[in-house]
Amino acid sequence: MLTLNLDKETGLTTPEIPIEPAATIILVKDDIGGPKVLMQQRNPEAVFVGGAWVFPGGKLDKEDYDRHWETLCPVNTAKADRLLQVERQAYAFWVGAIRELVEEAGILLATDSEKFTGPEQALAAQTFLAARPDQFLQYCQANELTLDSRKLKYLSRWITPVGNPKRYDTRFFLAPWPEGQEPKQDGIEAINTCWVSPEDALAHHKKGEWVLVLPTVMTLQQLCGFTDRATLLKNNGQSL
Structure with missing residues (x-):
């Protein structure tokens, strides 16, 4: 797995800015011409990488550490600790x-499961979290949902370099797109959404049409050249 602390690359020292844990997820689907990934443009007014095209993600919440997730987000906890x-x-x-x-x-x-209704429930969960962002656990408990965590593959780790107003220790994950669930941006953090091949995303960046930060560029480069989703997922990331 790739781990890169950009401080070490620049040779700069770390100021008194807390580094917060974060997670990013790269959804992959099959399409004509090859696999595509889900990308979103961040609000230009955002303090951190405003206007850039990124994969969905953000900092961890205190609730994400709740012990009840050990049942509702089933992973091999010991192996996960070692892997990360x-x-x-x-x-x-x-x-x-x-x-x-x-x-x-x-x-x-x-x-x-009988309790998970797919696209309708996904959008209902999005609406719920917009009003109660710290109650994802309660939502899953109330609706008897178990997260499909076994579909995620750990890909890489990136630490924001010195000089940014916010700093994150971010883990990147890969996952197959759940068919039938079409993306709907929240309109707050993300203002545009699209499915795009890694090659086309990099071409947009090269032409000056898209802003991409280094972790996104290098991740896209890593995902280029695959003919289908299955091959891409087989050759990238690590499962628990």
Whole structure:
């Protein structure tokens, strides 16, 4: 797995800005011409990378660490801790990635069950979290939902360099798109949404049409050259 602390790349020292844990998720789907990934343009007024095209994601919430997620977000906790090189509660990164996807794109990765109604419930969850952003656990408990965490593959780790107004220790995950759930941007953090091939996203950036930050550029480069989603997912990331 790629781990890159951009401070070390620049040789700069770290100021007194807290580095917050965060998670990003890259959804992949098959399409004519090859696999595409879900990308969103951040609000230009955002303090952090405003106007840039990114994958859905954001900082972890305190609630993401709740012990009840060990049941509702089933991962091998010991293996997850080792994979992410944290002392405990690495499952919070899986929770955060899935939650952010709901908030920003209206897509919910939940296991198939009588309680999960697919697209309708995903949008209902997005609406719920817009009003109660700290109650994702309560929503899943009330609706008897289990997160489909086993679909996520851990891809990489990026630490925001010195000089930014906010700094994050971000874990990137890959996951297959749940068919039938079309993305719906929240209109607050994300103002545009599209499915795009990694090659086309990089071409937009090269032409000056899209702003991309370094972690996004390098991730897109890593995902280029695959003929279908299955091959892309097979050759990238690590499952628990």
